Amino acid sequence: MQLITSLTRKKISPEQLFMLSVLVVNGGNYIYNLVLGRLLGPAQFADAAILITFLLVLSFLAMTFQLVTAKYAVLLENSQLPSFLKNILNSSLVVGIIAGLAVILFSGQLQGLFHTTSKNMFVIFGVAVPFYFLMSVNRGFLQGKNDFKGLAITYQSEMLVRLGLTILLLFILKIDPIFIVAIGILVSLILGLFPFKMSSVLQLAAGKIDNHLSKQIKRFFLVTLFYELTQIIINNSDILLVKHYFEDTEAGLYASLALIGRVVYFMAWMFVMLLLPKVISLQKEGKQTQSLLFKYVGYISLLCILIIAGTALFPELVVEILFGNAYTDIAPLLWKYAIATSLFAIANIFSYYFLSLGKYKPVIISGVMGLAQVALIILYHKNLDQVVLVQILAMTILMIMQIIYFIASKKS
Known part of the structure; x- marks a missing residue:
């Protein structure tokens, strides 16, 4: 302070x-x-x-x-x-x-x-x-x-x-x-x-x-509630499921992996906090908002590239510095998990952008892929590597679908 x-x-x-x-x-x-x-x-x-x-x-x-x-x-x-x-x-x-x-x-x-x-x-x-x-x-x-x-x-x-x-x-x-x-x-x-x-x-x-405004508030609340639920499913269900399916030591190793890999998501959140009120204000003034979206997507993409590169080149060093030698078994998975969270972070910027504009289809897309991720982990959890790979698959599909929706909405 x-x-x-x-x-x-x-x-x-x-x-x-x-x-x-x-x-x-x-x-x-x-x-x-x-x-x-x-x-x-x-x-x-x-x-x-x-x-x-x-x-x-x-x-x-x-x-x-x-x-x-x-x-x-x-x-x-x-x-x-x-x-x-x-x-x-x-x-x-x-x-x-x-x-x-x-x-x-x-x-x-x-x-x-x-x-x-x-x-x-x-x-x-x-x-x-x-x-x-x-x-x-x-x-x-x-x-x-x-x-x-x-x-x-x-x-x-x-x-x-x-x-x-x-x-x-x-x-x-x-x-x-x-x-x-x-x-x-x-x-x-x-x-x-x-x-x-x-x-x-x-x-x-x-x-x-008035009743009309009250209905608008309730509608935005329910849609935002649903979207935040999908965020939590995507971002935290893996830790809960791993804690349920794996023994304590493996679950603790995975928790350390998730903490390191999610630095991208936590960094992206500060841009979301700035994006939402700015987009709403620009829309209220009748101004275009896409340039703001592109700027923030660019920031997050650059950050993702740097973090993925760092975790791929120096995985054991990163784990040792942050958590110590007791956690080095998880090092080979670090760059893979960083890819999954990077895809999610970029897709998240698109979702909040459309949510700010009152367009709710991306929320449904995120909800479907959040449930798909949970289902994939329940079906495929032979080892921690498999848990990470199915998340990369789910987040890749989510990212592609968000981009397709953005292009379609721009044309319309």
């Missing part, structure tokens, strides 16, 4: 500030996972990875609230915005409580399904879930209002608290380390609520939202 303040004084643009902040946050989250991987070892890291993956799985709901809030924070006037924010805050809290209670009530079943050492990790995680949803609505408001400084602070505070508190407690407390990981997630989500910038708008008189 001190870094953000000093850079702001040097007249750095809000967009540049946010992109730099995302790099810092992604770096911090990587350090968090790397430290856990080294301190816990492959078997226990597999349990920690389940909690982290659960957070990402629930993000399909939380991110839906964030994106819907971001879009209508741009589109709605002050008379309608307070009413919208109150409704979506209440809805997010209700959904968060229901989801959290479900995790707590079924904690025993979750322990048996994923072969974890304790069910208490799921109980603590369930308590954290409602805060995650409230935090997402606040972030959506900051995103829609282009308050990139506030958005950067909330992401950084969440990351720094989770990283610092978890490492500190791991060295101080002599209890189950997975229990400590869950506590770190809970506290970080609570503090990630700040800065809370909606207070001034919520105090304004709430104007009535």
Whole structure:
């Protein structure tokens, strides 16, 4: 946060500030996972990875609230915005409580399904879930209002608290380390609520939202919900299925592979965060948006090429530096997994672009390929190499279909 303040004084643009902040946050989250991987070892890291993956799985709901809030924070006037924010805050809290209670009530079943050492990790995680949803609505408001400084602070505070508190407690407390990981997630989500910038708008008189607009909001919410669900299926089902089908050590090795390979997706996300409000604003002003899409696709493609090349040329070095010698067995798969996530990241830019424009067919395409990926892993999981190869196949088809849709929509 001190870094953000000093850079702001040097007249750095809000967009540049946010992109730099995302790099810092992604770096911090990587350090968090790397430290856990080294301190816990492959078997226990597999349990920690389940909690982290659960957070990402629930993000399909939380991110839906964030994106819907971001879009209508741009589109709605002050008379309608307070009413919208109150409704979506209440809805997010209700959904968060229901989801959290479900995790707590079924904690025993979750322990048996994923072969974890304790069910208490799921109980603590369930308590954290409602805060995650409230935090997402606040972030959506900051995103829609282009308050990139506030958005950067909330992401950084969440990351720094989770990283610092978890490492500190791991060295101080002599209890189950997975229990400590869950506590770190809970506290970080609570503090990630700040800065809370909606207070001034919520105090304004709430104007009535007409039925037509209300239907538009609900439709966009449902479509975004479906798309975020497909994102989670594509991006996280492999870790859950590997944890179910393989022994703990192999599952921990695969979790480290996924973490390294997904650096492309995490980097691409900062462009998505900038893309959505910009596309909506340009569309509202009647301006063309394709050049913005091409620019971001170019950025992500260049990043993908660099990461694939690095993981292909120096796989063992990358694994040793990041996770240590205990994880080097996974090195030969690194470049293959990077290809799968690169294809997904580029296809994802196209999907969010069309979602911003209110075109929803790419969402259906992603949903079909997400389910196809799950089916392929269930059918073909003889070894970890096979799991990665079927993901490359699914993501190649997804990428081709998104490009075909873009060309067809351009002609029409």
